[in-house]
Amino acid sequence: MGRQRPGTPTLEEVAAHAGVGRGTVSRVINNAAGVKDSTRRIVQQAIEELGYVPNLAARSLASRRTDAVALVLTEPDWRVFSEPFFSEIVRSLGDALADTGMQLMLTLVRSDSERKRFVEYARGGRVDGVLLMSVHAGDRLPDMLAEARLPTVMLGRRSGDEYVSYVDADNVGGARSAVTHLLSRGRRAIATITGPLDMYAAQCRLRGYRDALTLAGLSGVESMVAEGDFSEGSGRRAMAELLERHPEIDGVLAASDTTAAGALQALRTAGRRVPKDVSVIGFDDFALAQRTEPRLTTVRQPLEEMGGSMIRLLLEDMEEPSVAYRHVILRTELVARDST
Amino acid sequence: MGRQRPGTPTLEEVAAHAGVGRGTVSRVINNAAGVKDSTRRIVQQAIEELGYVPNLAARSLASRRTDAVALVLTEPDWRVFSEPFFSEIVRSLGDALADTGMQLMLTLVRSDSERKRFVEYARGGRVDGVLLMSVHAGDRLPDMLAEARLPTVMLGRRSGDEYVSYVDADNVGGARSAVTHLLSRGRRAIATITGPLDMYAAQCRLRGYRDALTLAGLSGVESMVAEGDFSEGSGRRAMAELLERHPEIDGVLAASDTTAAGALQALRTAGRRVPKDVSVIGFDDFALAQRTEPRLTTVRQPLEEMGGSMIRLLLEDMEEPSVAYRHVILRTELVARDST
């Protein structure tokens, strides 16, 4: 395979054309200080005339940086793509990077072999840092990157003692405040539909639910907890089961807004008035509430801030690659949209 | 900003460690022929022991290739992400590339400034080629890439006289065969709900519709054509309008399966039995039929082949950057799922 770009002008030719040294041209294209304004203009004109574009390979070989970061999505998360959650994160990442002049590139990793290939690619120096979205509990990718000492920041974490740098939402606190809210409105029979419990975020939300009940002096009832998987269907099923076991239910914390939507359907099918008889709160993972359940009370995650925080952490790791990893947990916010 | 990977072993150190010359090590890591098996083993062991990873910047500086291609998505297409259409394309691209050892990287381009930044990035030699998905009619990105003489292949085309290399589905033929199918089943009052007519694919599908009617000796009626935008809502609205104007409608060609789903809803609302009274056919852009309308007859696009063809074209352009662009139009297939 012989691919190449032919006769591209080099920095040297620009220098010759402008009648200056290569160092000066380099300074100009890097906006470095210490170049007389008149010289700068001459060089810029030469660049223009020759249609010069810096060779990025040469640049990163010499400078040991690439000004590019990768955002890695592992296969099961492709579905997230269309969700406002994903768009919002990518948008904020893009905005944060725009200021730094870095390129964001998405990488889809399906198999373990692709995982390995990506690590080689990153270790090969093609990116300055790596961002990981919603990594699953057993995924070794973060460890591989950490071993290679590549600046890495995850959105979310795999467990309670995650070491790799991450930005997460305060899931425990969010769940706790949601349940507390329900309690303050007089609800007493509060159930929860969890996410898949092999995911740390789901565990945290369940913990927050339990914490709030304990704090209120109520002992949580195990049969008031039903496991779902963040999907709408699982919300429907779980809610139906819960109602069968506990017809007295008057409050529900759903692990996601999608699950909440399913729960609402099941409640209405069962003849419950929402929110009059039963009040439902969900985490707004997919911003579903804004679309189809606008009146749903939700635990809002600060999506706009998450991307920015990730970039900040990554930059810090790149500046001074310390031994310590950095962790940020962003506050969630309860947005009460129904009157109950 | 000073980022770097410290003390990474270089090829030279590997050579020293293995007691061979650098050329030999280079041959080994590139799987080049002409290395004695015993030597190869020694070198591989040295690589293993030192944890050597090739510096990709140095490699592409010397070899003038990067072994990476970019898949660019322009903003309005983010929604496509979650669709089987997108997954299928990416999957086939990934498969095709796996054989070549190249990396696929996604790039999201929102604004014109990002467009420019990406071109600079690509011209800078960070990728060997560029793949573009569903480019809109007025988008200048393909031209910018073409001017920079970067191997580029688009999925779909912007107009009838597109010059940049592309892979497209035979939209005219698909629409024609769909309408012919309806005619053969005795349908005579055949309407169509188009896509946005500023998109070439939508124009083609409309043309195929008209062609088939003309061919059958029927003169198309202008009021049997309603413009939609590929969305479900537009399908509903358009269908309702069409029914009002032409209650006698007994066949519909929808420009996408999503639109078809909307049309079905409107038909059922209007008391029409589908497919008994009215038969509907849609293009399976979003593979919706497989999910919610399994009985819908569709014009299937060869998604699996499209990715492969794109890679093939791109590789050809990379091997011998000719002046001529290459165009491939893949056959579509009518999949009749209802009895009508």
Add this chain to the structure above:
DNA sequence: GTGAAAGCGCTAACAT
């Protein structure tokens, strides 16, 4: 403020 020179780590052509 600017030029000159020394690499960055690799591939590829040429010796041997």
Add this chain to the structure above:
DNA sequence: ATGTTAGCGCTTTCAC
């Protein structure tokens, strides 16, 4: 079959 050498195009001291 393998070692040697000359760049690839840039950044970055270091002089001036």
